[in-house]
Amino acid sequence: MIELRDVWFSYNSGKPIIHGVNLRLSNEITIIIGPNGAGKTTLLKIIACLYKPDKGDVLIDGVNFWKLKSKEKLIMRRKIVYVHENPVLFKGTVMDNVTYPLIIRGHSLEKAREKALKLLKSLKLEYLTDRKRNELSAGEFQLVAIARAIISGAKYIVLDEPTSNLDLEHRIVLESIIREIVKSGKQVIIATHDRLFALKLNTEIIEINNGEIRSILHSKDLYQEIEEFIKKAGKKSLNS
Numbered sequence: 001m002i003e004l005r006d007v008w009f010s011y012n013s014g015k016p017i018i019h020g021v022n023l024r025l026s027n028e029i030t031i032i033i034g035p036n037g038a039g040k041t042t043l044l045k046i047i048a049c050l051y052k053p054d055k056g057d058v059l060i061d062g063v064n065f066w067k068l069k070s071k072e073k074l075i076m077r078r079k080i081v082y083v084h085e086n087p088v089l090f091k092g093t094v095m096d097n098v099t100y101p102l103i104i105r106g107h108s109l110e111k112a113r114e115k116a117l118k119l120l121k122s123l124k125l126e127y128l129t130d131r132k133r134n135e136l137s138a139g140e141f142q143l144v145a146i147a148r149a150i151i152s153g154a155k156y157i158v159l160d161e162p163t164s165n166l167d168l169e170h171r172i173v174l175e176s177i178i179r180e181i182v183k184s185g186k187q188v189i190i191a192t193h194d195r196l197f198a199l200k201l202n203t204e205i206i207e208i209n210n211g212e213i214r215s216i217l218h219s220k221d222l223y224q225e226i227e228e229f230i231k232k233a234g235k236k237s238l239n240s
């Protein structure tokens with residue numbers, strides 16, 4: 001479990017962006033929603049131990065990350081992988097990128113390629129295996145970065161706006177992959193504006209605004225919210 005205790009964060013010692021957040025991420029999948037600038041990405045980077053809070057603690061499996069020694073931090077970091085909304089891929093092919101986390105963990109090239117191919121197939125991305133990074137569409141790029149994160153073996157997979165470039169088919173594929181990976185004991189934490197995606201993952205949703213937790217909902221509540229919104233929009237258009 002990842003836990004945040006009274007976490008405060010500001011950029012360049014400016015005004016606080018994250019205000020005393022307390023969170024226990026115990027669900028297999030957690031969704032974070034909120035308007036632009038609410039602090040979702042900042043919070044995800046704190047959860048992924050990429051940003052150090054000005055105040056407060058980040059506990060990974062009960063261990064206070066920022067109190068660890070450098071070497072211990074390095075080991076702990078392997079438990080968490082963060083995929084940026086505009087991820088970076090290395091030079092080389094899609095296969096080189098996806099096998100990289102396995103190679104650095106000592107897998108043989110043959111075994112790594114076998115695993116990578118299996119994952120690419122399940123993401124319906126097999127056709128990209130030998131493509132270079134500059135030969136990918138934005139959605140393909142995003143999915144390859146997610147594949148590389150999934151294969152890394154990290155226990156916690158943190159995804160920032162993973163569906164922002166995805167078509168319906170790939171959204172459904174990503175949704176089923178997320179369901180699949182949590183079965184093996186991994187946890188997925190996602191920031192998104194995609195309410196339909198949040199709804200379909202049928203899980204806990206944390207709503208933040210101005211760096212504070214506004215509410216903790218469930219996908220079911222979101223469904224009601226969307227339904228009411230549609231009803232109101234329908235009435236408005238009938239009245240206009």
Ligand SMILES: Nc1ncnc2c1ncn2[C@@H]1O[C@H](COP(=O)(O)OP(=O)(O)OP(=O)(O)O)[C@@H](O)[C@H]1O
Nearest residue numbers: 011012017034035036037038039040041042043193
């Ligand atoms: N590097 C930075 N330096 C200074 N301020 C920043 C920096 N990054 C983000 N901010 C500010 O912090 C606040 C939260 O930004 P953040 O990126 O976490 O929001 P977000 O919820 O992810 O928004 P979006 O939905 O647009 O991705 C915003 O007011 C933003 O302007």
Ligand SMILES: [Mg+2]
Nearest residue numbers: 040041042160
């Ligand atoms: Mg963001």
